[in-house]
Amino acid sequence: MSAVAQPTVRRAPRRRRPTPAALALNVLTYVVAFIVFFPILWAVLTSFKTEAAAASIPPKFLFHATLDNYRTVFSADYFLFFRNTVILSTGSTLVALLLGLPAAYSLAFHPSPRTPKVLSWVLSTKMLPAVGALIPLIVIYKRVHLFDTRLGMILLYGAFNLPLVIWMMRSFFADLPKEILEAATVDGAGFLRIMTRIVLPLTAPGLAATALLSLIFSWNEFLLAVNLTSANSGTLPVFISGFMTSEGLFWAKMSAASSLAIAPVILAGWLAQRSLVRGLTFGAVK
Amino acid sequence: MRLSRSAMGLSGVIVLSLAVLVGVSSARTTRHHATTITIATVNNPDMIVMQSLTSVFTKKYGIGVKYVTLPENTLRQKVTSDVATGGGQFDIATVGTYDVPIWAKNKWLVSLDPSFAKLSSSAASAYDLKDVIPKVRLGLSYKNNLFALPFYGESSMTYYNKKLFAAAGLKMPLHPTWDQVAAFAAKLNKPSANQYGICLRGLPGWGEFGAPLTTVVNTFGGEWFNMKWEPQLTSPAFKAATNFYVDLIRKSGEPGATSSGFTECETAMAQGKTSMWVDATVAAGQLTDPTKSQVAKDIGFAYAPTKVTPLGSHWLWSWSLGVEASSKNQDAAFKFLTWATSKDYIKLVAAKNGWASVPPGTRVSTYKNPAYKKAAGAFESIVLNSMLTADPTHSTLHKVPYTGVQFVGIPEFQNIGTLVTQNLAGALAGSTSVDSALTTSQAQVTRIMKQAGYLK
Numbered sequence: 001m002s003a004v005a006q007p008t009v010r011r012a013p014r015r016r017r018p019t020p021a022a023l024a025l026n027v028l029t030y031v032v033a034f035i036v037f038f039p040i041l042w043a044v045l046t047s048f049k050t051e052a053a054a055a056s057i058p059p060k061f062l063f064h065a066t067l068d069n070y071r072t073v074f075s076a077d078y079f080l081f082f083r084n085t086v087i088l089s090t091g092s093t094l095v096a097l098l099l100g101l102p103a104a105y106s107l108a109f110h111p112s113p114r115t116p117k118v119l120s121w122v123l124s125t126k127m128l129p130a131v132g133a134l135i136p137l138i139v140i141y142k143r144v145h146l147f148d149t150r151l152g153m154i155l156l157y158g159a160f161n162l163p164l165v166i167w168m169m170r171s172f173f174a175d176l177p178k179e180i181l182e183a184a185t186v187d188g189a190g191f192l193r194i195m196t197r198i199v200l201p202l203t204a205p206g207l208a209a210t211a212l213l214s215l216i217f218s219w220n221e222f223l224l225a226v227n228l229t230s231a232n233s234g235t236l237p238v239f240i241s242g243f244m245t246s247e248g249l250f251w252a253k254m255s256a257a258s259s260l261a262i263a264p265v266i267l268a269g270w271l272a273q274r275s276l277v278r279g280l281t282f283g284a285v286k
Numbered sequence: 287m288r289l290s291r292s293a294m295g296l297s298g299v300i301v302l303s304l305a306v307l308v309g310v311s312s313a314r315t316t317r318h319h320a321t322t323i324t325i326a327t328v329n330n331p332d333m334i335v336m337q338s339l340t341s342v343f344t345k346k347y348g349i350g351v352k353y354v355t356l357p358e359n360t361l362r363q364k365v366t367s368d369v370a371t372g373g374g375q376f377d378i379a380t381v382g383t384y385d386v387p388i389w390a391k392n393k394w395l396v397s398l399d400p401s402f403a404k405l406s407s408s409a410a411s412a413y414d415l416k417d418v419i420p421k422v423r424l425g426l427s428y429k430n431n432l433f434a435l436p437f438y439g440e441s442s443m444t445y446y447n448k449k450l451f452a453a454a455g456l457k458m459p460l461h462p463t464w465d466q467v468a469a470f471a472a473k474l475n476k477p478s479a480n481q482y483g484i485c486l487r488g489l490p491g492w493g494e495f496g497a498p499l500t501t502v503v504n505t506f507g508g509e510w511f512n513m514k515w516e517p518q519l520t521s522p523a524f525k526a527a528t529n530f531y532v533d534l535i536r537k538s539g540e541p542g543a544t545s546s547g548f549t550e551c552e553t554a555m556a557q558g559k560t561s562m563w564v565d566a567t568v569a570a571g572q573l574t575d576p577t578k579s580q581v582a583k584d585i586g587f588a589y590a591p592t593k594v595t596p597l598g599s600h601w602l603w604s605w606s607l608g609v610e611a612s613s614k615n616q617d618a619a620f621k622f623l624t625w626a627t628s629k630d631y632i633k634l635v636a637a638k639n640g641w642a643s644v645p646p647g648t649r650v651s652t653y654k655n656p657a658y659k660k661a662a663g664a665f666e667s668i669v670l671n672s673m674l675t676a677d678p679t680h681s682t683l684h685k686v687p688y689t690g691v692q693f694v695g696i697p698e699f700q701n702i703g704t705l706v707t708q709n710l711a712g713a714l715a716g717s718t719s720v721d722s723a724l725t726t727s728q729a730q731v732t733r734i735m736k737q738a739g740y741l742k
Contacts, residue, residue, distance in 0.1 A: 057559070226356070227364070231324045231375075234354070242355035245549075248572065
């Protein structure tokens with residue numbers, strides 16, 4: 001019996017013609033995406049207008065672009081606030097991860113009868129509106145000389161993001177097959193080795209998503225920053241609000257400050273988009 | 287055991303990280319100076335100029351300056367909480383005419399008189415305190431002690447578009463009445479052409495809608511309180527003034543008036559969308575600047591309109607600098623105050639940005655300067671006369687127990703003014719009547735005054 005190799009003819013897959021419903025859904029998706037994106041687009045466009053053009057009614061879509069607003073923003077200590085924001089958000093994310101990861105590990109792999117209560121308690125700390133704790137925080141921070149310091153804000157943001165880290169990472173850890181960890185333990189791996197070689201690599205997308213969310217929350221936080229910082233550790237949201245004035249136009253300058261403030265976060269989100277989506281949907285479908 | 291070792295290792299990492307963060311935290315980000323003062327300020331145009339010129343002060347005195355720039359209301363809350371808790375976060379606070387007597391009474395600001403007494407005769411003569419507009423000084427004093435120095439001041443006046451007036455064959459008198467203004471507004475109101483008769487503030491807030499409304503109430507012969515601190519919101523004069531104000535906007539004013547404050551009306555005026563605007567004199571410089579105004583050459587000026595009495599028809603306000611009582615650098619702060627409000631500073635701004643850009647409404651000498659007269663010729667005399675005649679101690683037809691032209695100088699007024707203007711915004715929007723809003727307001731204000739102990 002001889003086998004004759006027949007040349008295989010590959011046919012290009014037939015492109016299905018999209019149904020009207022699919023087309024409509026597509027268009028609707030683009031429309032929704034545009035509506036969601038429009039405020040950012042408008043802020044960026046406004047940042048290149050003169051103040052008069054930015055305030056004109058009806059709004060101007062065609063205008064002479066200017067960089068004056070960006071010059072004003074850079075000359076108003078933008079980099080000091082930017083540096084503060086970077087240090088505060090990365091520092092607080094680090095603190096939240098350093099404290100939250102072991103807690104999540106313990107709650108996921110060594111549960112006790114009280115674990116659900118502990119988890120509820122951790123979550124309950126997020127239920128109090130931040131403004132409810134504001135006055136005691138101001139008084140305490142002034143007494144312990146943490147007011148208007150980066151350390152104080154890092155500790156605070158770290159504490160505020162801790163429930164997020166614990167809850168998210170616990171759910172990612174809980175999805176790991178326990179047999180892998182047991183096998184590693186039998187092979188003589190310790191806690192740190194298990195964490196660094198097995199647990200964290202396997203939950204990397206979840207870790208990235210958690211870290212990024214923690215970073216974004218700290219980056220954008222305004223209420224605590226405006227009340228607990230002053231000349232030394234103010235962040236970009238406080239910087240942006242400083243452009244508001246009761247006498248004179250400020251929309252274009254404020255838009256330039258906003259564009260510069262959100263650009264790093266948008267860039268980070270865009271770069272980590274795949275990990276973020278994977279992390280956020282990790283374990284969502286079982 | 288292995289786990290606990292690991293946990294200890296992790297704790298070590300955490301402590302090490304925090305130690306690094308402490309190091310980062312204590313790192314200085316600005317240049318070192320023997321003394322550095324912190325100023326809490328708002329982002330108004332003249333304040334931005336001050337910030338840009340601060341290096342001159344630092345070079346001269348070797349004193350570093352840091353700014354904390356925030357929106358007006360946020361700044362007021364923050365500085366209030368700082369001084370009330372003795373935080374010493376700020377050395378200098380930017381305060382308005384409304385705040386100064388209240389803050390001085392609470393001992394949140396230090397009296398400047400002892401510092402002026404310590405000045406050498408040459409320094410005192412160079413500063414020339416008497417040159418500061420007397421009514422402005424009066425507004426910044428408490429029990430005959432000066433507590434702040436004006437950085438820039440303002441009254442209110444009428445702006446109008448000369449081109450639109452000429453096209454309609456109208457002539458604005460130098461001293462218009464509110465009836466004339468209403469008649470002009472009705473003739474010039476052309477909503478179909480996107481042009482409105484007048485723009486007046488309708489944005490709720492004691493310092494927004496509340497300010498021009500109070501001047502109208504004053505000139506209609508009304509007042510907020512009688513001598514027994516009884517609210518007078520339902521008095522015939524108060525009702526007539528408020529009905530007039532609301533009707534004028536509804537008939538001939540800008541659309542969406544409940545979101546129109548100073549900024550929105552200034553924009554409408556600068557774009558030629560409104561024929562008239564009665565508001566702060568400080569806008570004159572911006573409206574006549576061709577880079578900021580499309581109708582710079584067509585802007586005309588007149589005094590603030592009047593009705594029954596000229597008293598309180600135009601306001602008096604100044605953004606001023608005061609030294610916080612909790613400041614640890616009071617001498618350095620006083621040096622900055624006297625530098626930023628000096629004649630030399632005004633010359634410095636003139637040299638950099640031109641005479642039209644100098645802080646207005648602070649010194650009589652500015653208005654005598656030929657260069658300033660030339661640059662601000664169209665409005666300088668109206669501004670100066672308005673500021674010289676606005677009297678915070680005598681701003682109503684009947685005798686009242688409070689001071690202030692466009693506000694009532696008591697701490698409760700922030701709440702009262704905002705509450706009443708919120709109620710009246712409903713009347714502006716057409717959801718309620720003025721009389722109904724005032725009746726509601728009268729009851730609310732009476733309750734507040736009782737709670738505050740003014741009424742039994």
